[in-house]
Amino acid sequence: MRYFGDNIRLVVNDLVVSYTDQGPDEASVIIFIHGFPFNKTMWHKQVESLKDTFRTITYDIRGHGETESEDETFSIELFVNDLISFMDKLRIDKASLCGLSMGGYIALNAIENYPERFDALVLSDTQCLADSPEAKEKRLKAIENIKNNGVEIYADESVKNFFTQESFNAGIAEIEQAKQMIINTSEQSLCNTLLALLNRKETCTKLSEIKVPLLIMVGNDDKITPLAVAEMMHVNIIDSLLKVIEHAGHLSCLENPEAFNKELIEFFDTVYRKETDSNSSGGGSILTDLRNKMMTFLSFNVL
16 A cells, blocks of 8 residues: 655664655656755655656655664665665565765665666766765764764754855755754764765776666766766766756755756656657667667767
């Protein structure tokens, strides 16, 4: 039995997971994976834009939003296991993933280990590299800062890196929204997740093995995972698409949702329309057809 709506609670791996589920019953499934240190509410405008056509699911990662956690060691592998178990509980055999930042790390690890479970990927403002020694030191200092000074000061400092100066000058509401998501995350979960990010493995060497349609998006002023990082992934993933979201920093889905959603809709319309056309014609390679279709977009990509 499927449950519709917001903040649905489901026990997964002995953990109560909070999620939303919108859209038609028989529609193709898109699962959105939020970044750190946020929660599923960051995807609200994407769900509103896609839910009439697709089954859209957002969920809170362990220790974030309304999903509980124990005092365990976090890792990207644990988050991926949670995702696959979540899909199993919902009886979803295959879905597309849209992950931002940490959500992208989870998506890349998931496609590497469970390629048969996914139709397509969207990687937004993310990277395949492991943390450099300097990045690891920065995360350790962030943990110390949280423990010594509290979550609110950490939130104030963090949001400075997520948005463009243009948005700060305009005082957009999304800045406060992001800050509140951080403040509402427990100190323990923040520190545990920072350690998970610090210890994550690189996935760059596996990029060439990705065989599903893939869209990469990046804010034109993303200071955390800049355009050069997105370009590197684009070059190494066969037939991937790269779209730059103007007037956006690291949280491009929040800062410029109109441009972000336009690219999402065009991509998933192409992925699933082509699948439907191939099925109705009774033959042909879906992947080959998709790649041929996507090649027509490459001349418009930023390289």
